[in-house]
Amino acid sequence: MSDSFRVDAYTIPTVARESDGTAEWDATTLVAVHITSSGRTGFGYTYADDATAAFIHRHFADLTIDPMSPESAWSAMIAKVRNLGRRGVAAMAISAVDAALWDLKCKLLDVPLVSLLGPVRAAVPVYNSGGFTSMTMDELQSAFAGWGRVKMKVGRDWRADRERVRAVREAIGPDAELFVDANGAYTRKLALWQAEAFAEEGVTWFEEPVSSDDLEGLRFIRERTPIEIAAGEYGYELQYFDTMIAAGAVDVLQADATRCTGITGFIKASVLCESRSIPLSSHCAPSLHAHLGCALLPVRHLEYFFDHVRIESMLFDGFTEARNGEARPDLTRPGFGVELKTKDAERLAGP
Ligand SMILES: [Mg+2]
Structure with a gap:
């Protein structure tokens, strides 16, 4: 368990309505994850539907984490979504949490990710x-x-x-x-x-x-x-x-x-x-x-x-x-x- 686990979704309107060859949109949703451990907070995100935030909250908020090993949480998340389907919302949820864990590890070691x-x-x-x-x-x-x-x-x-x-x-x-x-x-x-x-x-x-x-x-x-x-x-x-x-x-x-x-x-x-x-x-x-x-x-x-x-x-x-x-x-x-x-x-x- 982390000291604190927070997930938020922000739907930001575009300047004007936009389109490509097959889709149209007028907003983009940023799903943000903050995970705190040992006094440092990692930040990860994905651009996804706000259902992704609900998914993260429901399935990953009590995740056991080793801040030095994002891969261990990654494999636990993959296992957890087995019956839910890995593609789409689940994968984007895992992505945001995984990114926050890498950011956290870097902050604990005080190094940039690169x-x-x-x-x-x-x-x-x-x-x-x-x-x-x-x-x-x-x-x-x-x-x-x-x-x-x-x-x-x-x-x-x-x-x-x-x-x-x-x-x-x-x-x-x-x-x-x-x-x-x-x-x-x-x-x-x-x-x-x-x-x-x-x-x-x-x-x-x-x-x-x-x-x-x-x-x-x-x-x-x-x-x-x-x-x-x-x-x-x-x-x-x-x-x-x-x-x-x-x-x-x-x-x-x-x-x-x-x-x-x-x-x-x-x-x-x-x-x-x-x-x-x-x-x-x-x-x-x-x-x-x-x-x-x-x-x-x-x-x-x-x-x-x-x-x-x-x-x-x-x-x-x-x-x-x-x-x-x-x-x-x-x-x-x-x-x-x-x-x-x-x-x-x-x-x-x-x-
Ligand atoms: Mg493209």
């Missing part, structure tokens, strides 16, 4: 991610201008997608890296057809051209385009990533420590990528992934996602902005180096 794991690079490359299908052409262009690596959403209308990709290329110039994410909106043949048009604009990354559940479809497209195919953000467990890679579905695997059972799960995914010679790219939650990106060899870059950058820059004391296309963890602060500004979170989430 130092505890052992750095392999001083900074991790980032790409600016947003470019929602709900944005006007002007908004798209001004959001990305000046960035050397960007990712935009496509998938609502194939003609408009081509025009928008052309407009973003114009805004970022010929040398910047341009990625697209269809969030599974296209059919196999349409995706292939779009890939040809996108390749002409120098697009080098095509994320979820078809549903990430269609592994055969991903492979079909991957084998027929020079553009790299990426997927994996809905991976909640190691077996999912293993199956995806074994199917030849991706050139680059994506994983999200706030979904794939935390820091512990992300490290396992990284080892899998290393053994299969597949690069890994982290999905969203930049404050968590900055440390992992600097400590794990297979990580190529980090997704600097608009909604999460906005929330973390407003609500996380110690948030480090990306500079010159890189995220550099603050080595003067222990753990992830961020603390939730609870009062501000309560105020922004409203009643």
Whole structure:
């Protein structure tokens, strides 16, 4: 048992209604876990439904923890959700608790997470991610201008997608890296057809051209385009990533420590990528992934996602902005180096 265990959910409205190829939203929920032991408090989080907070409270609040071994609590949590189903809410709940336990361990040892794991690079490359299908052409262009690596959403209308990709290329110039994410909106043949048009604009990354559940479809497209195919953000467990890679579905695997059972799960995914010679790219939650990106060899870059950058820059004391296309963890602060500004979170989430 910890000295104190606290879980909160804050639903923060977006600036405007946003959409991608297959979803629309007007808010993002941050689920925050604080675990105190021996006078130090670890902070972990996930972006999930507020049911995740209720799940954590109900199933993990009385977890036996060894603050020096997040892995022991991780395996206890995995065992505890056996009959409930590991994917989805349960995995996100485990992720937030696992992250808080790693943060706690770092604070007890007074080291940043990257130092505890052992750095392999001083900074991790980032790409600016947003470019929602709900944005006007002007908004798209001004959001990305000046960035050397960007990712935009496509998938609502194939003609408009081509025009928008052309407009973003114009805004970022010929040398910047341009990625697209269809969030599974296209059919196999349409995706292939779009890939040809996108390749002409120098697009080098095509994320979820078809549903990430269609592994055969991903492979079909991957084998027929020079553009790299990426997927994996809905991976909640190691077996999912293993199956995806074994199917030849991706050139680059994506994983999200706030979904794939935390820091512990992300490290396992990284080892899998290393053994299969597949690069890994982290999905969203930049404050968590900055440390992992600097400590794990297979990580190529980090997704600097608009909604999460906005929330973390407003609500996380110690948030480090990306500079010159890189995220550099603050080595003067222990753990992830961020603390939730609870009062501000309560105020922004409203009643
Ligand atoms: Mg995506």
